Amino acid sequence: MRVNVEVNGEAMIADDVWPGESLLYVLRERLGLPGSKNACEQGECGSCTVYLDGTPVCACLVAAGQAEGRSVRTVEGLSTGDELDPVQEAFVRTGAVQCGFCTPGLVVAAHELVHRRPDASDAEIREALAGNLCRCTGYEKILDAVRLAASQVGERA
Amino acid sequence: MSKSLTETQTATVTGAIGDSPLRPDGTLKVKGEFAYSSDLWHEDMLWGATLRSPHPHARIRGIDIGPALATPGVYAVLTHEDVPDNVFGLEHADQPVLAETVVRYQGEPVAIVAADHPETARRAADRVRVEYEVLEPVTDAEAAMRPDAPVLHPTHPGGNVVRHVPIRRGDPEPVADVVVRGEYTVGMQDQAFLGPESGMAVPAEDGGLDLYVATQWLHADQRQVAHALRLPAEKVRLHLAGVGGAFGAREDLSMQIHASLLALRTGKPVKISYGREESFFGHVHRHPAVLRYEHGATRAGDLVYVRAEIVLDGGAYASTTSAVTGNAATLGAGPYQVPNVSIDCYGVYTNNPPCGAMRGFGAVQACFAYESQLDKLAEALGMHPVDVRIRNAVTEGAAIATGQLVDSEAPVAELLTLVRERPLPPEPTGPRDLRELPGGVSNTTHGEGVVRGVGYAVGIKNVGFSEGFDDYSTARVRLEVIGGEPVAMVHTAAAEVGQGLVTLQAQIARTELGVQRVVIQPSDTTVGSAGSSSASRQSYVTGGAVKAACEQVRAGVLELAAARGFAAAGLAGGKIVSAGEEVLADLVDVLAAESVERTVEWRHRPTRPVDPLTGQGFAHVQYAFAAHRAVVDVDVELGLVRVVELACAQDVGKAINPDAVLGQIQGGSAQGLGLAVMEEIQVVDGVVRNPSFTDYLIPTVLDMPPMPIDVLERADPHAPYGLRGVGEPPTLSSTPAIVAAIRAATGIALTRVPVRPEHIVEVSPKPLA
Numbered sequence: 001m002r003v004n005v006e007v008n009g010e011a012m013i014a015d016d017v018w019p020g021e022s023l024l025y026v027l028r029e030r031l032g033l034p035g036s037k038n039a040c041e042q043g044e045c046g047s048c049t050v051y052l053d054g055t056p057v058c059a060c061l062v063a064a065g066q067a068e069g070r071s072v073r074t075v076e077g078l079s080t081g082d083e084l085d086p087v088q089e090a091f092v093r094t095g096a097v098q099c100g101f102c103t104p105g106l107v108v109a110a111h112e113l114v115h116r117r118p119d120a121s122d123a124e125i126r127e128a129l130a131g132n133l134c135r136c137t138g139y140e141k142i143l144d145a146v147r148l149a150a151s152q153v154g155e156r157a
Numbered sequence: 158m159s160k161s162l163t164e165t166q167t168a169t170v171t172g173a174i175g176d177s178p179l180r181p182d183g184t185l186k187v188k189g190e191f192a193y194s195s196d197l198w199h200e201d202m203l204w205g206a207t208l209r210s211p212h213p214h215a216r217i218r219g220i221d222i223g224p225a226l227a228t229p230g231v232y233a234v235l236t237h238e239d240v241p242d243n244v245f246g247l248e249h250a251d252q253p254v255l256a257e258t259v260v261r262y263q264g265e266p267v268a269i270v271a272a273d274h275p276e277t278a279r280r281a282a283d284r285v286r287v288e289y290e291v292l293e294p295v296t297d298a299e300a301a302m303r304p305d306a307p308v309l310h311p312t313h314p315g316g317n318v319v320r321h322v323p324i325r326r327g328d329p330e331p332v333a334d335v336v337v338r339g340e341y342t343v344g345m346q347d348q349a350f351l352g353p354e355s356g357m358a359v360p361a362e363d364g365g366l367d368l369y370v371a372t373q374w375l376h377a378d379q380r381q382v383a384h385a386l387r388l389p390a391e392k393v394r395l396h397l398a399g400v401g402g403a404f405g406a407r408e409d410l411s412m413q414i415h416a417s418l419l420a421l422r423t424g425k426p427v428k429i430s431y432g433r434e435e436s437f438f439g440h441v442h443r444h445p446a447v448l449r450y451e452h453g454a455t456r457a458g459d460l461v462y463v464r465a466e467i468v469l470d471g472g473a474y475a476s477t478t479s480a481v482t483g484n485a486a487t488l489g490a491g492p493y494q495v496p497n498v499s500i501d502c503y504g505v506y507t508n509n510p511p512c513g514a515m516r517g518f519g520a521v522q523a524c525f526a527y528e529s530q531l532d533k534l535a536e537a538l539g540m541h542p543v544d545v546r547i548r549n550a551v552t553e554g555a556a557i558a559t560g561q562l563v564d565s566e567a568p569v570a571e572l573l574t575l576v577r578e579r580p581l582p583p584e585p586t587g588p589r590d591l592r593e594l595p596g597g598v599s600n601t602t603h604g605e606g607v608v609r610g611v612g613y614a615v616g617i618k619n620v621g622f623s624e625g626f627d628d629y630s631t632a633r634v635r636l637e638v639i640g641g642e643p644v645a646m647v648h649t650a651a652a653e654v655g656q657g658l659v660t661l662q663a664q665i666a667r668t669e670l671g672v673q674r675v676v677i678q679p680s681d682t683t684v685g686s687a688g689s690s691s692a693s694r695q696s697y698v699t700g701g702a703v704k705a706a707c708e709q710v711r712a713g714v715l716e717l718a719a720a721r722g723f724a725a726a727g728l729a730g731g732k733i734v735s736a737g738e739e740v741l742a743d744l745v746d747v748l749a750a751e752s753v754e755r756t757v758e759w760r761h762r763p764t765r766p767v768d769p770l771t772g773q774g775f776a777h778v779q780y781a782f783a784a785h786r787a788v789v790d791v792d793v794e795l796g797l798v799r800v801v802e803l804a805c806a807q808d809v810g811k812a813i814n815p816d817a818v819l820g821q822i823q824g825g826s827a828q829g830l831g832l833a834v835m836e837e838i839q840v841v842d843g844v845v846r847n848p849s850f851t852d853y854l855i856p857t858v859l860d861m862p863p864m865p866i867d868v869l870e871r872a873d874p875h876a877p878y879g880l881r882g883v884g885e886p887p888t889l890s891s892t893p894a895i896v897a898a899i900r901a902a903t904g905i906a907l908t909r910v911p912v913r914p915e916h917i918v919e920v921s922p923k924p925l926a
Contacts, residue, residue: 018276034196035189039351039401040433044850047351075189088187092179095816098824099655100186101351101401107187123592130859133850135351135402136655138823139858141816 005067007031008077014064023067024048024059027074035075035104039133046132049105050074056112058131075104078111087111087149096145098136106132110146118154120146167730167740173668174878177816180660181677182653194371194398195355195430202357203232205412205419205429206278208268208285209438210260213473213508213843214295217258217267218288225270225284230277232423234285236268239418241387247377247409247513249319249475251310254385254414260289261309261473262510263844264438271419271427294508294843298470299447301507309473309506317506319471320479322486324558324772327497333453333461337533341450341526342909344837345470346443346828348515349855352401354411354439355430358420365392366420371400373407375650376686385414386421390682393417397680403654404828405514406440408691409476437848441476441513442838444469444504446485448526458538460549462497463490463558467523469504469512476513478504483624484519487767487776490558491527492569492617493549498558500772508843514691516828517618517888524616525910528893532612532900542897543577543613546570550615557617557780560773566871568808569782573615575806575867576786581611582802582863585790595790595797597859606794609801612897615784616889619777620882621694625766628694628778629758631685632662632702634710636670636744637752643731643744645670645707648678651687651699656884657817658695662703664813669707671728672744685758693781693882696813701877702759709755718747762875779873783807783886785826785894788862791902796914798834800860800895806867810881815868821883823864829891831856834899837911 003014003026014030022041027033027050036059037047043058050059051073059072078085084092087110097103106129113120113128120128125146126139134142172178185191222234237243237257244250256267268285272278295301295309301317308316315321356370365388372378375395383393400407412429419427431439447468453461467485471478486502515521535542550569556562585593589604596602622628633648645666653659663675680687687699711728718725718733718741726736733742767774788801805822812818835854839846847853872879892910899917900907907916 018274020276028196029198033189034192034198037193037352037401038195038430038432039353040850042433042849042851045351045433075187079188084184084187088184091187092183095177095180095820097180097183097186098657098820099350099352099400099402100182100191101193101655103186104189123590126858127592127598130857133351133855133857135349135404135828135855136824137820138825138827138856138864139861140823140864141820142858 001065003064003068006071007033008073017064019065021064022060023062023064026064027059033074033076037101037104039101046109047102047105049108049132051108056109075107078107085111086152087114090145090149094141094144094148096137096141102132102134106134106142110149114146114150114153118150120150167732167734170667170671170673170730172664174664174813176664177814178660178664180657181663182659192399193352193401194369195352197357197369197398197428199357199359199426202426202428203271203273203423204275204278205416205427206270206275206282207266207415208282210256210263210265210267212260212289212291213263214292215260215289216292217256217260218290220268221286222268224286225281228277228281228284230274231270231272231281233271233419234268235418235422240385242385245381245385245410245414246475248477248479252474261508269415269419271423296507296509296843298468298505298507301505302503319475319504319506320482322482322502322772323770324486324489324498324500326558326560326773329499331453331462331497334456335537336451336453337530337537338451339530339533339908341448341529343446343522343525344911345445345840346515346832346836347437347838347853348404348406350402350404350406353431353433353436356398356412356416357426357428358416359426360420360424363392366417367394367396368413368417369396369398370413371398371407373403373652373654373691374689375652375680375682377689378410378413379682381410382413382417386417395682397652400652400654403690404516405691408514408689409441411439433850434848437845441511443515444471444481444512444522446522448522450526450530452530452534454534454538458540458545458548460493460495463495465489465500467502470507470509471504472507472509472511474511476511478513481519484619485523486772487559488520488617488619489523491524492551492615492782494551494555495558500558509840510845516825517885518692520616520618521889524889525893528614532897543573546573546615559767559776561775561777563780565873565875567780567782568869568871569615572782572784572806572808573613576613576784576804579786579804579865582788595792595799596795601795601797602792607790607792608902609788609790610898610902612787612894612901614890614893614897615782616886618693618781618886618889620779620781621692621697621761623764623777625764628688628698629760630687630699630702631756631758632699632706633684633754633756634666634703634706635752635754636710636714636748638745638748641745642674643672643748644674644676645672646676646678647703648684649687649699649702650680650682650684651695652680652690654690656821657814658699660817661696661700661813665700665703666707669704670711671730693884696880697876697882698761701761702757704877705759706755706757709757710753713753713755714747717751718742721747779876779881781881781886783890785890787894787898789895789898789902791899791917793903793917796917798899798912800830800862802862803830803891804865805887807886808869808871808881809883810873810876811870811879812868813878813880818868818883819866822866822887825884825887826864826891827856827861829888830895832910833892833895834912
């Protein structure tokens with residue numbers, strides 16, 4: 001089948017999509033956007049988190065056909081050229097990235113949080129990111145990154 | 158004419174050792190542009206899939222690949238008949254690439270398929286018909302050691318015992334005032350890296366191939382792949398693809414030989430990328446263990462003896478079981494001075510999933526047991542658990558169980574004191590946020606039935622490869638002028654797995670060569686082996702190699718400078734300087750169009766095998782220590798645990814990158830928390846029951862508490878810059894500290910990790926009516 005989807009502001013077409021393919025597979029293997037990661041295929045780890053019509057979802061749990069005519073924003077769509085989004089910048093600055101496999105999903109999840117609740121408490125940050133697994137960091141520096149990004153987004157608001 | 162300021166002063170080089178420069182790969186990683194092994198793509202590539210045995214033990218009567226091969230889109234279906242030399246293994250070559258006459262664990266690869274779509278490949282693999290004669294699996298490691306047990310590897314001497322390491326020291330019949338005994342069990346933990354096994358093999362015109370893969374040790378992979386393919390090593394060129402975490406799980410091969418076979422057969426690039434379920438079968442796990450300990454002490458609290466029997470379930474193939482057994486044995490008495498030691502440690506073949514390297518590598522299992530024993534001893538003596546530890550703590554110059562003297566600082570007592578004296582988190586008062594309570598937003602308690610406990614533990618870990626292994630790394634460093642600037646190019650085969658080795662190598666080059674710009678070249682097998690990114694060894698060994706290569710490059714540059722008439726003594730801030738740090742010339746001018754390149758193979762001082770009868774000897778090159786204090790809240794009605802705080806103190810010798818050190822300690826502590834209260838691969842009759850992230854739980858950000866950390870820097874005079882390996886020690890002591898805290902909260906003598914609710918709450922044998 002053919003899937004028409006807007007990704008990071010650009011109209012894209014994927015052809016020969018097998019009906020069992022996920023949005024994640026189509027992004028990674030058919031549209032040349034491997035930034036979203038496949039780590040569990042069950043919606044447990046959050047590594048494939050993308051915006052679908054403005055709402056963060058696990059792209060592995062969205063059938064490709066469900067994205068027809070909708071708008072997707074992936075981690076690749078957060079930065080503008082060489083300029084990082086404040087959330088991305090904060091992850092780099094605070095040492096929140098080790099192996100980095102969880103990072104794209106966490107960056108999207110954190111991006112959504114800091115724009116929705118720039119004044120989020122630690123408990124709220126933890127709750128909001130509970131669907132994103134990281135195996136390297138123990139989350140301490142990820143919390144630092146989100147606090148830093150939230151303060152910057154909050155200042156701009 | 159007077160020289161300008163920039164010519165007479167050295168520029169300040171930032172990001173040298175002791176600084177925390179940002180990761181060079183950080184920007185790519187946050188943008189989603191870093192190429193992990195699962196992101197590889199090639200024009201005209203095929204996808205590989207693996208058919209695995211559903212049985213933990215079976216004889217193969219026949220394999221029919223016909224229906225699979227007839228599937229449209231399929232390019233190749235291979236079995237053991239297609240493997241030139243059908244055997245591999247990291248320490249012992251005891252494992253078939255594809256099963257031949259027998260399968261020894263559930264998930265053992267039997268056939269592989271290449272097709273034009275991953276789903277086509279998977280479906281075709283399911284159409285390979287394998288006729289099995291199911292055999293009774295050997296699933297109990299202790300039963301496997303008995304003489305009447307079925308022998309799983311008939312060619313291995315010693316029946317099902319892969320290795321037995323005895324430790325004998327002092328009086329064999331010691332007598333003590335106070336004796337405590339315990340039997341402890343450690344469940345099977347998974348490394349659960351986020352990036353599943355994956356890679357791509359690209360056939361080359363010379364009959365060889367290029368293999369792009371996420372691994373911990375390129376040259377060990379190269380050796381095993383070349384052997385199985387019967388190709389000379391130079392025709393199997395390995396390149397490190399982006400690694401999504403490792404923690405030991407990438408020491409053994411997974412898809413490397415399979416993708417290579419399919420690529421050579423089809424003449425096309427072949428990519429294999431496991432999903433999470435397959436990943437649970439695609440790598441070895443932490444050895445489950447049963448540990449029986451007896452400690453004797455004087456009334457005053459001095460340890461008199463330790464006796465222990467440790468049985469590690471190695472599963473179906475040896476992997477690194479021999480070395481894990483050596484570690485559990487030699488470190489089995491912990492960081493304590495004990496005059497009389499008798500330990501027998503066994504690594505055993507069974508039909509359970511193969512076990513091998515995971516962060517902590519045998520020392521984790523032993524630490525849970527000896528630290529549980531120290532708590533029991535403290536209780537028997539009426540002492541504080543920290544006091545009994547400090548009283549017996551190893552110090553510089555003292556011997557551990559192997560008789561090896563600890564020949565650098567060993568601040569065990571100080572680490573324990575640091576975590577003990579740290580202020581405790583405040584006791585809860587008033588109404589509590591659900592998210593701070595056991596059970597969290599499940600809303601299972603508002604504080605009623607919740608009790609708090611505090612526990613302590615300390616551990617000892619060896620750094621680097623031990624027992625006489627020729628442990629070395631290779632570094633090639635070139636200094637040249639690029640774009641008017643001096644640039645150091647650093648090339649090693651060392652695997653960056655997330656720990657930050659790329660950052661650290663650049664810090665070392667900046668420090669040694671006094672230049673700002675350092676390029677870390679991609680890791681591959683065109684430079685000599687770096688050894689594995691394991692055993693907390695890369696900062697020490699590859700760090701040592703980069704340092705040594707830089708020193709030789711510096712000497713070469715100084716020779717160049719001397720030939721041009723400068724009394725040069727060193728490099729700093731992009732300049733050639735005199736012994737008095739006076740600027741003599743610009744490095745750019747001295748180098749001009751020349752480059753200075755040196756390749757160094759660097760070794761740490763040799764270790765030696767332990768005596769086969771007594772386990773005595775200089776087994777380990779370096780020891781590293783960490784201590785934890787855990788504070789937990791336990792809902793005693795539901796058996797739910799929430800760790801409130803997990804404080805750590807660790808000696809790192811020298812913090813080359815202080816931020817990265819903290820990241821290692823936090824991440825290692827988190828994996829120890831997982832083992833304490835959450836993580837276990839549940840194996841029933843040799844069958845894995847929970848191969849998914851829905852059923853195998855690793856800590857989320859809600860499970861992790863704040864982790865305050867004290868870092869000590871007590872230089873090891875034998876090591877580069879005095880550094881100690883950092884990655885593993887925090888994984889050891891985190892687990893027993895948390896379990897000690899749960900015991901303190903509940904009064905229950907817990908002996909098994911992970912602790913489950915039913916260990917805390919007596920569960921009705923029948924469902925409640």
